[in-house]
Amino acid sequence: MPLCVVGSVALDSVETPSETRDNVLGGSAVYFSYAASFFTSVRLAGVVGEDWPSRNTEMLIARGIDTAGLQVIEGGKTFRWRGKYMRDMNQRETLDLQLNVLGDFEPILPEEYQHCRYLFLANGSPEHQLKTLDQCQGAKLVVADTMDHYIRSEREALMDLLKRIDGLVLNDSEAKLLTDDDNLVRAGNAIRLMGPKFVVIKKGEHGAIFFGENETYVLPAFPTPDVVDPTGAGDSFAGGMMGYLAEKDCHNPKTLKEALAYGTLTASFTVEDFSLDRLQAIGRKDLDRRMEEYRKMLSF
Numbered sequence: 001m002p003l004c005v006v007g008s009v010a011l012d013s014v015e016t017p018s019e020t021r022d023n024v025l026g027g028s029a030v031y032f033s034y035a036a037s038f039f040t041s042v043r044l045a046g047v048v049g050e051d052w053p054s055r056n057t058e059m060l061i062a063r064g065i066d067t068a069g070l071q072v073i074e075g076g077k078t079f080r081w082r083g084k085y086m087r088d089m090n091q092r093e094t095l096d097l098q099l100n101v102l103g104d105f106e107p108i109l110p111e112e113y114q115h116c117r118y119l120f121l122a123n124g125s126p127e128h129q130l131k132t133l134d135q136c137q138g139a140k141l142v143v144a145d146t147m148d149h150y151i152r153s154e155r156e157a158l159m160d161l162l163k164r165i166d167g168l169v170l171n172d173s174e175a176k177l178l179t180d181d182d183n184l185v186r187a188g189n190a191i192r193l194m195g196p197k198f199v200v201i202k203k204g205e206h207g208a209i210f211f212g213e214n215e216t217y218v219l220p221a222f223p224t225p226d227v228v229d230p231t232g233a234g235d236s237f238a239g240g241m242m243g244y245l246a247e248k249d250c251h252n253p254k255t256l257k258e259a260l261a262y263g264t265l266t267a268s269f270t271v272e273d274f275s276l277d278r279l280q281a282i283g284r285k286d287l288d289r290r291m292e293e294y295r296k297m298l299s300f
């Protein structure tokens with residue numbers, strides 16, 4: 001089934017302890033779209049400026065990703081992020097953040113996007129996420145992401161959003177901030193009571209925790225020895241998860257658990273190189289092979 005994602009499209013500059021890359025393809029919607037495209041057709045909506053290299057759009061189209069919802073603002077500049085990772089790759093510092101055209105982005109979805117039964121509201125303003133949701137009344141499954149900035153600055157709109165979505169994906173520090181509770185189990189259950197049917201808390205190298213109406217479980221991360229660039233891992237996780245759900249056109253408990261596993265594995269490939277470089281070098285068979293390794297790792 002087609003999957004629609006609305007979120008940021010960016011040019012990133014990334015510094016790691018071993019290497020620096022400037023102006024590489026990034027953004028939550030980009031990582032999500034490419035990850036989801038291993039499983040299903042994807043329709044991407046976002047905004048860029050005139051400085052956006054056309055080769056990036058051409059690459060996405062060649063991948064089969066529909067970019068009809070990608071707005072290009074004449075005279076505008078694309079959202080840019082520069083970050084630095086410490087020796088412990090779980091820690092990073094934002095050195096520069098330029099919202100540019102993303103700051104005034106008003107999501108206007110093409111008609112064919114509005115009929116997608118699967119919708120992911122990637123990290124962004126809750127007010128914009130609500131406007132997107134208003135355009136997709138027939139969505140069968142709606143999942144959103146958020147971040148600390150919006151939890152602090154647009155909490156009221158975020159609470160309205162939580163009442164209208166099926167699932168929420170966020171990291172551990174965001175879950176603690178949203179609930180003012182340092183216990184992740186209590187936090188996850190508290191967020192679910194705010195509206196979503198399920199909540200997924202990402203814990204980086206420590207995997208993810210799922211909170212549903214009838215079950216709670218932890219899936220570990222896949223042991224990846226060579227972490228090159230963690231940027232986009234969380235968005236790739238969400239893309240793999242949602243892509244699998246759309247492919248199966250189902251989100252029962254069994255399928256959800258399989259989807260989280262595929263999200264985990266997609267993210268494990270993403271961190272092995274900069275930007276989309278590693279994802280561009282693999283195919284679905286590589287994901288399936290890693291899934292078999294993952295299944296063996298979890299059986300006892």
